[in-house]
Amino acid sequence: MPIFKAPTRDSRFIINEVLKLESYGNLPGFENATADVVDTVVEELGKFVSEVVAPINLSGDQEGCKRHPDGTVTTPAGFKEAYAAFVDSGWGTLAQPEDLGGQGMPHVLGMLLEEYLVSANQSFAMYSGLTSGAVAAVKAKGTPEQQQTYLPKMISGQWSGTMNLTEPHCGTDLGMIRTKAVPQADGSYAITGTKIFISAGEHDLTENIIHLVLAKTPDAPDSVKGISLFIVPKFLLDADGNPGTRNPVTCGSIEHKMGIHGNATCVLNYDGAKGWMVGEENNGLAAMFIMMNAARIGVGIQGLGQAEAAYQNAVAYAGDRRQGRALTGPVDPEQKADLLFVHPDVRRMLMDAKAFTEGMRMLAMWGGLLVDLAHKSASEQERADADALISLLTPVIKGYGTDKGFDVAVNMQQVFGGHGYIEEHGMSQFVRDARIAMIYEGANGVQAMDLVGRKLAMNGGKAVQAFFAMVDAECAEAKGDERLADLAGRVEKANGELKAATMWLMQNAMTNPNNAGAGAHHYMHIMGIVTLGLMWLRMGKVASAALASGSGDTAFYETKLVTAKYYGERYTPDAGALRRKMEAGSETMMTLPLEAFATA
């Protein structure tokens, strides 16, 4: 069975030593997040996911969810008990507001929770993860009454939430949705239509499921400007606020998917189900984006989470399986063969994984801090800057994080050789589960267009210019440290490629927007490379200082610096190649008509 141990030392390093969460003690909620508290949270949470959530990951994949003829859905064995333990432990309330029953801790710790849960069991993590997205929308757009009615029980985990966007004929293009919401005399709406790909759409883990549903009122414009958002509970609440009458929203079937078998992906049929509008009529897209932005960062973390779990298993295998001899001569001559670990091509894959996961973890936690700063900073300017930066980086976290997370999972499977292809080892599951993250919450091509078509242009490009300046300044500083100079030079060069690519876009996308579309994927990857480079500079700086101060744990900090150097050597060179691909433009790419692609 695959193993998983939460990377608590690395999390503590990032949160306490690099981000220095304690130094933000003036922000609401941060006053309690002292280094001691963070250490305890990290360790206890790590213990919980390793002991309770991870052990049902492989079995959940193999068993899957079952839909019964009456439309009810059973989750895999052990999910119900583990979910109950999750609710009892209160982990889900960690970063939620205190007035709604949460613990009010920084969002960084919410990111940590997502990461650990996903690494342990992505299917399981999605039940609470989707709830968080739904909570975010109601928190931002719901009336005080809606908030008090639904949020405390969703935050505690007693009830779960879903996001209902996709319909059979439309996913990305939400302007085409057909689900109807007809106003009723009592102020509610009757919702009718079919939604597909609804994660956690029906299950046996909670007393109630609160569906957030995009639908159109009768006279709404026939475009994205005509979408409204509705709360549709599975069970209507009685006078005491407890689940009562069953609302006519039913699971028509569950999808037979490549992965995340432990999560029920449902077709949901709404047959005049009673719902209540959240926020303004025809402005549902804005509310939806609140769910989506939180969810997109969460999905980026899924890329990290699967890569981490796969990596740990590949390390264990490479340190146990013996095959062949080191190229430099036998390392263990008394054995019939050396460990896989001695082979450079195996080491390449492990180092690639280590450099990605640790860099991506740093980015995810920093992203969490930026979300906090965007909401809680005392200064309006600081809030605006943090908001601009996290808006810019969200498509990178989601798109680059999941593309590379999948690549890493594939490489970790490769370390296992033929055994990696056998389901019992769990490596196939990591790959199959990681694959969905590149698709949902906006396929990565949509993320790339969000970055290039929207985020670059925000406020006249101020956010990306600030990002360039930040990277250059940190590179310049790091060049003064001989242990970081190599990395700093390489990141600076990659940042130069990114700047040149940005300039190219500015010059070429106006005349032909297809030039932006044709380069968007590559641009997103260049920015991912630079961003993780920045993360490695920051981690490297702290590691270098710790070594200089002789504060102990030398091996940990030395390892950080070696991995930082490796990141520079093996990740940054792609930036230039990606820019050259972009600069080929869209002309050749867009020349051929559809017929030219037909098989003859």
Added chain:
Amino acid sequence: MPIFKAPTRDSRFIINEVLKLESYGNLPGFENATADVVDTVVEELGKFVSEVVAPINLSGDQEGCKRHPDGTVTTPAGFKEAYAAFVDSGWGTLAQPEDLGGQGMPHVLGMLLEEYLVSANQSFAMYSGLTSGAVAAVKAKGTPEQQQTYLPKMISGQWSGTMNLTEPHCGTDLGMIRTKAVPQADGSYAITGTKIFISAGEHDLTENIIHLVLAKTPDAPDSVKGISLFIVPKFLLDADGNPGTRNPVTCGSIEHKMGIHGNATCVLNYDGAKGWMVGEENNGLAAMFIMMNAARIGVGIQGLGQAEAAYQNAVAYAGDRRQGRALTGPVDPEQKADLLFVHPDVRRMLMDAKAFTEGMRMLAMWGGLLVDLAHKSASEQERADADALISLLTPVIKGYGTDKGFDVAVNMQQVFGGHGYIEEHGMSQFVRDARIAMIYEGANGVQAMDLVGRKLAMNGGKAVQAFFAMVDAECAEAKGDERLADLAGRVEKANGELKAATMWLMQNAMTNPNNAGAGAHHYMHIMGIVTLGLMWLRMGKVASAALASGSGDTAFYETKLVTAKYYGERYTPDAGALRRKMEAGSETMMTLPLEAFATA
């Protein structure tokens, strides 16, 4: 259900127009392969695989193989009938020698057969594919009696073959195998041991299964120099050469795999099974490499085959599904949305796929011609040159072909958005089936080391130097054609990177062999980029000439030239980045001890 149509126009273009098979009429077997005959073979074979083999691909994946308590294995519904039709049609005999019941056609057509079968149904294709590998070994190393006893019925497809290498504790490192072969008084051997991952190891398609098994005789050296190869039939033959007594080799279980569910991957238990040595004692590795080399090219073609099938379905989806609007304004204003096809990021993925599959098809067919030339050329020098070139390119075909084939399959799944993750569409199967090709017949890391550690050094590097010169000469020539000049310049540049990378290896691998291992994967990819570039130059040259001569089918040749240009624009830039990664060397990569990878 996924579609598949054999790309017959492209195959005919490659075989008749680019390779000009007819011009080799002086070689044995080629005299019958006139353009007319090739056209007929291509079209009829295409029809056969599309109509008979492809329709049971998805159902075969969903049903899988079943092992019964008595050790027998049932293949998925329809496999038995399709296999019988395959045998009846005689397709399997196409490129086999006439004196053993084959049709004696060029090996190029054997490659075509493999490609079409794999695209239609990889699991199904493996039953005959494995037989071909076993046939190759017996043809090369078996006694005339062994050949007459086994080969005609294996070539006809009445019997199938397997390759038994892997054991639970060893895959790549065959020196460690433990299966024993004890000589018997009658000249046979009693084979005892356990083999795993045996594709097509047990099934219900043929009357007999001829296992080729690596084992050690009692006094054999305890290394790869102590391995011998044995023929072990499932049923011992009676006096008339028909299957008689059951030999004690039994299927202990079948693996639960990520993909290729329609092929039974068996644990085979040999319990004193009767076998006969093939070739010399302790020289089994040489015989095994004969199987392996043929199999490696075949596996490279699996990368192509899965990419092609996935591509065709993505094209169909992109030309049917409407979502969003073109960046340049609505293309179909009367519809609610434009086709996916209009979006540059979708087009990027389709063009990437088109450029890879057509280039890789050209490489596979050229590889087939080189195999023929290596065996059949009248001139010893030509035979030696062709042999050196195909030896050099075999790891590239296998390693690069399957790495990129998998990437393409993943991207084609991405075109489907969420629907690509649902098994019913078949895109998940293409990805899952393509995944194994990166692993078996020597994992791609082993291919990369074969290229860098063995093939580059052959004959003092003569083969790779000849390859460089060939590429440079063809680039120089193509530069004179304005329609190819851009591609030629880019391929020449990539070839420059390859030469520089080779020089770097020569200078740095002697002092530290880990430098070779650390760069091998990247080197293999640079060579793959250059080799497909060469293929595109050749196809482009023929297309350009056809257009100049006004020979008709203008759209086909124009499309070739656009795709050739795209290949140059979007594939060649990676060569430089890969070289820079290589040149970082092994020092940082190999610094950290195993403990540094442990999760703390």
